[in-house]
Amino acid sequence: MIIQNIVVDHLMMVGKLFSLENPVIAWSQSVIGGLYVPYSPLLLRAFDCHINIELCHSVKAIQYICSYINKGSDQAAFSIESRDEIKAFQNGRYTSSSKAAWRIFDFTIFQLSVHHENGQRVYFTDQNARERLENVRNTTLMAFFELGSRDDFAKTLFYIKVPSYYTFTNNRFNRRKKGEPIVQYPGVKKSNVLGRVYTVHSSNVECYYLRMLLHHVRGPTSFLDLKNS
Known part of the structure; x- marks a missing residue:
């Protein structure tokens, strides 16, 4: 299994897994690298169990959690209308x-x-x-x-x-x-x-x-x- 760092649209380095060309025979079975995910030997030793790790780190991962810190200031669409209340007012007498x-x-x-x-x-x-x-x-x-x-x-x-x-x-x-x-x-x-x-x-x-x-x-x-x- 080979790990290669690649650059995505959000300027973050993520790992990409490539399967080996030749599968490995283990316990009478054919095993390829694409069936496995990266793991941390430190966590395996600390918790004494099998732990798969997938790290999500990019701008997309935090933009909704941290109140749009990368979105910019609040904006709104508006328009200005000329409203002359003096001209719109009419004075009249009501006769019952x-x-x-x-x-x-x-x-x-x-x-x-x-x-x-x-x-x-x-x-x-x-x-x-x-x-x-x-x-x-x-x-x-x-x-x-x-x-x-x-x-x-x-x-x-x-x-x-x-x-x-x-x-x-x-x-x-x-x-x-x-x-x-x-x-x-x-x-x-x-x-x-x-x-x-x-x-x-x-x-x-x-x-x-x-x-x-x-x-x-x-x-x-x-x-x-x-x-x-």
């Missing part, structure tokens, strides 16, 4: 169906206040503070309670429906003089005015549910009457 209906029919919106008992807003200056506190003006909610105690038709209405039949002048609700007559109630006329109760956040629990009661109780005459209805 309710907004469109209001614009088409031109309904008048009347704001209705909501507050706790003795919790209405009072605006004053240093000059008229005492006068304003002694003569607190009626809010639309207070006027609604007062209206329910003197007008039978108002007792059939929810708070939000009052502006359609009454005007609010001098801190008081009065029947409208113009509009479509209501046959069942002589002297009552209806217009296209819509009432809207101010929004209350749910964190203000008592006032939030007070607003809900005003949408479900007809013609209350006081805060107590509203809560007990």
Whole structure:
């Protein structure tokens, strides 16, 4: 058996085995060198057994174990696109169906206040503070309670429906003089005015549910009457 060093593509020296031209007769058998692999006499003596050795040493043997040490730095394919977000942005106004209906029919919106008992807003200056506190003006909610105690038709209405039949002048609700007559109630006329109760956040629990009661109780005459209805 002959061992010859050869050079492969990865610039490493590896051994190549060549069989002898003439086989050797051992134990009545014909033996050729190609049937055997290199061995280490030192290992045979140390372990007292037959050990065949095959050594793999090349760049290919370690490139996946050592995190591509021969591959180079990490690379990625990318491209650059021009993106102008300012030009791509469009500013517009969105009109909902309710907004469109209001614009088409031109309904008048009347704001209705909501507050706790003795919790209405009072605006004053240093000059008229005492006068304003002694003569607190009626809010639309207070006027609604007062209206329910003197007008039978108002007792059939929810708070939000009052502006359609009454005007609010001098801190008081009065029947409208113009509009479509209501046959069942002589002297009552209806217009296209819509009432809207101010929004209350749910964190203000008592006032939030007070607003809900005003949408479900007809013609209350006081805060107590509203809560007990």
